[in-house]
Amino acid sequence: MANIEIEPGAAHESVLVTTESFGEMTSSLEEIKCSSSSVSSHLEECNNDNNIIEQFEDTVSFVGDNNTDGEEAQELQKEWLGKEKHVFVLSFAGKPIYSRYGNEDKLAWLFGVMQTLVSFVQSNDDCIQSIHAGDTHFVFLIRKPLILVAVSKTQESYHQLTAQLNYVFNQITSTLTLTRLNKIYEQRQNYDLRRLLSGVERLIDHLLDFFEREPSFSLGAVQCLPLSPSVRDTISSSIVGSCSKIKNLVFAILLANNKLITLVRMKKYCLHPADLHLIFNLVQASESLKNSESWTPLCLPKFDSSGFLYGHVSYLAEDCQACLLLLTVERDVFFTLSDAKQHVVEKLRRANCLEAINESLNSSEVKCASAGFPEIRHYLYKCKSTAQFHQPSLSPLYAESKVHLINIYKRVHYRLHGPARPLKLVFERNSEEALLAWDTKGFELYVVFEPLIDTSFAINSVGRLLNWIKKREDKLFHLNAPTF
Amino acid sequence: MVTQIIAGLKNFFVFNSSLSTSEGDELEKILYYYPISDNTDVQIKNVGLVEGIIHFTETFRPSSSVSSVHTEKSRQLYYQPEKGYWMVMTIQLNHITKEKLEGDSGELGDDVQDNVYEAVLKQAYHMYRLFWGTFQGTKDTDTLKMTLEIFYRAYLQSLKLVNADILNIFSGIQYLPLDKQTFLKVQCFINSLESNYMMISHSAFLYNDYLIWSGIEPSDMQLVYHYLIDTLLPANIETELQGGSMPRNSPSPFAALRHGRFITGPSNLRLAKTVGKVPKVFFYGEQKPEEYYLVVYRALSATVCLFVKVETELTLNIFKDLDDFISPKLISLVSDIAEYCSKQVITPNMADNSPRFIYFNKMNLAYKSTVHLDNKQSGNVACMKDSVRIMADMKLNNSYLGSSGETIVKTMSDYWVVGKTSNAREFYIALQQKNASLIDISEEVRKLCETELKGIFFHST
Numbered sequence A: 001m002a003n004i005e006i007e008p009g010a011a012h013e014s015v016l017v018t019t020e021s022f023g024e025m026t027s028s029l030e031e032i033k034c035s036s037s038s039v040s041s042h043l044e045e046c047n048n049d050n051n052i053i054e055q056f057e058d059t060v061s062f063v064g065d066n067n068t069d070g071e072e073a074q075e076l077q078k079e080w081l082g083k084e085k086h087v088f089v090l091s092f093a094g095k096p097i098y099s100r101y102g103n104e105d106k107l108a109w110l111f112g113v114m115q116t117l118v119s120f121v122q123s124n125d126d127c128i129q130s131i132h133a134g135d136t137h138f139v140f141l142i143r144k145p146l147i148l149v150a151v152s153k154t155q156e157s158y159h160q161l162t163a164q165l166n167y168v169f170n171q172i173t174s175t176l177t178l179t180r181l182n183k184i185y186e187q188r189q190n191y192d193l194r195r196l197l198s199g200v201e202r203l204i205d206h207l208l209d210f211f212e213r214e215p216s217f218s219l220g221a222v223q224c225l226p227l228s229p230s231v232r233d234t235i236s237s238s239i240v241g242s243c244s245k246i247k248n249l250v251f252a253i254l255l256a257n258n259k260l261i262t263l264v265r266m267k268k269y270c271l272h273p274a275d276l277h278l279i280f281n282l283v284q285a286s287e288s289l290k291n292s293e294s295w296t297p298l299c300l301p302k303f304d305s306s307g308f309l310y311g312h313v314s315y316l317a318e319d320c321q322a323c324l325l326l327l328t329v330e331r332d333v334f335f336t337l338s339d340a341k342q343h344v345v346e347k348l349r350r351a352n353c354l355e356a357i358n359e360s361l362n363s364s365e366v367k368c369a370s371a372g373f374p375e376i377r378h379y380l381y382k383c384k385s386t387a388q389f390h391q392p393s394l395s396p397l398y399a400e401s402k403v404h405l406i407n408i409y410k411r412v413h414y415r416l417h418g419p420a421r422p423l424k425l426v427f428e429r430n431s432e433e434a435l436l437a438w439d440t441k442g443f444e445l446y447v448v449f450e451p452l453i454d455t456s457f458a459i460n461s462v463g464r465l466l467n468w469i470k471k472r473e474d475k476l477f478h479l480n481a482p483t484f
Numbered sequence B: 001m002v003t004q005i006i007a008g009l010k011n012f013f014v015f016n017s018s019l020s021t022s023e024g025d026e027l028e029k030i031l032y033y034y035p036i037s038d039n040t041d042v043q044i045k046n047v048g049l050v051e052g053i054i055h056f057t058e059t060f061r062p063s064s065s066v067s068s069v070h071t072e073k074s075r076q077l078y079y080q081p082e083k084g085y086w087m088v089m090t091i092q093l094n095h096i097t098k099e100k101l102e103g104d105s106g107e108l109g110d111d112v113q114d115n116v117y118e119a120v121l122k123q124a125y126h127m128y129r130l131f132w133g134t135f136q137g138t139k140d141t142d143t144l145k146m147t148l149e150i151f152y153r154a155y156l157q158s159l160k161l162v163n164a165d166i167l168n169i170f171s172g173i174q175y176l177p178l179d180k181q182t183f184l185k186v187q188c189f190i191n192s193l194e195s196n197y198m199m200i201s202h203s204a205f206l207y208n209d210y211l212i213w214s215g216i217e218p219s220d221m222q223l224v225y226h227y228l229i230d231t232l233l234p235a236n237i238e239t240e241l242q243g244g245s246m247p248r249n250s251p252s253p254f255a256a257l258r259h260g261r262f263i264t265g266p267s268n269l270r271l272a273k274t275v276g277k278v279p280k281v282f283f284y285g286e287q288k289p290e291e292y293y294l295v296v297y298r299a300l301s302a303t304v305c306l307f308v309k310v311e312t313e314l315t316l317n318i319f320k321d322l323d324d325f326i327s328p329k330l331i332s333l334v335s336d337i338a339e340y341c342s343k344q345v346i347t348p349n350m351a352d353n354s355p356r357f358i359y360f361n362k363m364n365l366a367y368k369s370t371v372h373l374d375n376k377q378s379g380n381v382a383c384m385k386d387s388v389r390i391m392a393d394m395k396l397n398n399s400y401l402g403s404s405g406e407t408i409v410k411t412m413s414d415y416w417v418v419g420k421t422s423n424a425r426e427f428y429i430a431l432q433q434k435n436a437s438l439i440d441i442s443e444e445v446r447k448l449c450e451t452e453l454k455g456i457f458f459h460s461t
Helices: A050-059 A070-081 A105-123 A158-176 A178-187 A200-213 A229-243 A273-285 A334-350 A353-362 A402-417 A455-471 B040-058 B114-132 B141-158 B166-170 B180-196 B218-241 B253-257 B316-343 B385-400 B438-452
Strands: A085-091 A096-099 A128-133 A136-143 A146-152 A249-256 A259-265 A294-298 A309-317 A320-328 A376-383 A388-390 A423-429 A434-439 A443-449 B002-016 B030-034 B068-071 B074-082 B085-097 B200-207 B210-214 B280-283 B290-299 B302-309 B356-361 B366-369 B404-411 B416-422 B425-431
Touching (some): A105 A146, A136 A158, A136 B040, A158 A178, A158 A200, A200 A273, A200 A402, A229 A334, A273 A320, A320 A334, A402 A423, A402 A443, A402 B385, A443 A455, B002 B040, B040 B085, B068 B114, B074 B114, B085 B114, B114 B218, B114 B385, B166 B366, B180 B316, B200 B290, B218 B290, B218 B302, B302 B316, B416 B438
Antiparallel strands (some): A128 B068, A376 A388, A376 A443, A423 A434, A434 A443, B002 B030, B068 B074, B200 B302, B290 B302, B356 B366, B404 B416, B416 B425
16 A cells, blocks of 8 residues: 555644553542542432433343243243343442343342352453353453443444443542442352442443444544634633633533544643543433533543542533533532633634534535545544544445444444554455555554455545545644643 | 563363352363463362453443453453354563664564454364264263363463464465366376275375365364374374384385375284374364264375265275285376475575465365465464564454455564455565655555466556
């Protein structure tokens, strides 16, 4: 392949951490806070959408070889078995904490079996990782003090499933903090954690659904809302202008429709994409946030798993559905942040930025065909230095089968990044499509072509595509990393 | 970067849960267990864990039963060849942490590939079944335990875990392509042999490590072929080289070479008093299982396998008679084949960096490899070992390609590996040139397909 030097979307400084490690970051809340305050465990209760799930849980009977009375129960058992991906969370003592489908209590026997398997292998000074049986993969993740298990028929790899379990674990720590989680089990091994996690189940459910639809998780990147650079800069500077005086404000994040508009940060501190994904998930999953301003404690596990940040969360205005999060280490500055938010909205309204955001939200991304690439069906472009990615809107071919497309991307992503034998480039031609996955120092590119494309034409097309993205980079990517 | 290194076979066992009915007699269900150094408590515990895993996985109705379990320190492979009978093989792994690899030196560790080692375990069963028949068909449990012990004690010793690769998955046969004339001569020889001796049901003909003719189903021939190539022939060639079978007092030392001999059965017809050991084999390729004596005769570089009906009473006279019939015909036939082969420059001396390939056809189980420098599974390969592993990765990915497809990948050390499939055929190529572009590579592969696979249709360019 020709050496292509351009690297659309690259920037010297990034708002996001771009390391791909799963390790914890070294940020410390203590560092930010001048005086340490004890961590509160107040949880926001948002049970609005729980009714349907609860009803389902009440009627579903557990699956096994007994207890199946009546046809209805068998029907439900069939339904439970037909699920593509189960996720279970349990304590080291085998106490059920979460099951994606079905009622944990009725599945208690299954949790018991999983706990036994894990501890049995551990007794041999070893650690169980996965079991493979035909189309079904069982993946175990042991993250003290919890055990997480995925049972999947989705053809995702061990590493992709482990990543999802890590996210689930992070979602739990995000509401409790790791420190508290550990303390709970140090005190009582048999603790029923579900008491503290009401409302979180819904977030985990949503997170797992999110994973199946969004490429951002496997890419470890976020997508930005396309905006002209002047608009984005105005938005950023309005936020900076209204908030720079506020002490200990760490991050201000503006997002809409699962896309980032801007992220303003305290000097020295960066946000990990994985933490940002949790924030996206929180906003996406909580309809109730739309109605009023909320104040919520939030632990960002990659940022600092030991304590909470406090978030002022609100939508900009009735007529602009972008969500602003102001994250601070102070516990009691709701009104200060509420005022600041009003200032931001006024400034944005005066500068016509709300209209610009709405306009971008209402217009769909350019399709490949109309951008002059009829041979390309879809692509993902990730700029590594900023951990941001871009994708065109779906061509009619995949509009109905988005999951199929995501699965294609997951599969080639794994081939490129398989831990045993990572590759620099994969070009695959099958009966349905031709795929190119390319990993360079600066970017990753995944392209789905028409199946009969000539190889040299495909290469040529990739070169043109990169140039095309380069030309539009300041619109598609958030290239500045503004600070307070 | 952490890589796995195979530290050896941790255990290997065969069990059937239904053989133990009550608590306390768990040992009953274990039909074979290696190593014997594991005491019975350990054996029962290990089998118990496997049973637990089987039950647990069945809860979720997988499309097929459990095939592998990964733990940090081991890899366990499962195979249920017959209902209720499970075979389990556990490979011990060591982990080593490597500094980030640079450029040329980039060779990763062994990295246990499930599809390769599942194939190793299946082969272990099929080899047993070739000589002893099915587990179920065995007279009683004690006999089964005994035959398993006899077979696997030797078999596990010969297992080459470290060098197992994609060829184990294929477990293919190398054919020798001949011209029509020579091939007809071989066929005439086989026909006259089979029609003169009604006791011979089928036969097979090999020249060196290549199969020329086989009258049995490919799935059965595959096993006989591997038994011959991997075990029987190498052992005999060694004795030939040591001069063990050559009568030293014969008038001319060449006279002996000009004469064939039986490898199974009486090895020296002049001195033999009994027919010696003639193994039985079980074939399952046809509708109903069949049992034959396997008589192997070898002269110069040719090997003739005779599958003799088990009702036949094998006597020394039969062998002498066969020898008189086969020897002169075979000697002249071999010289014809040798002459033909010498005219064909099969593979010109390949430069070190020329493309290396593996071809496999599922229909006749034929394979050809210029990647492997010998047939001994010695790990002696002409390209990066990682390239061979990438081929096995590609094989795993083939299910996504549909009836035909192509994959081209560039490795971290800038080598290229290409895989092509079309219907039942698979073609994998390791290209050793660096700094090539994707376009160069597809051109190179097109040329290679033209020269090596003339007349074989590969869909797409």
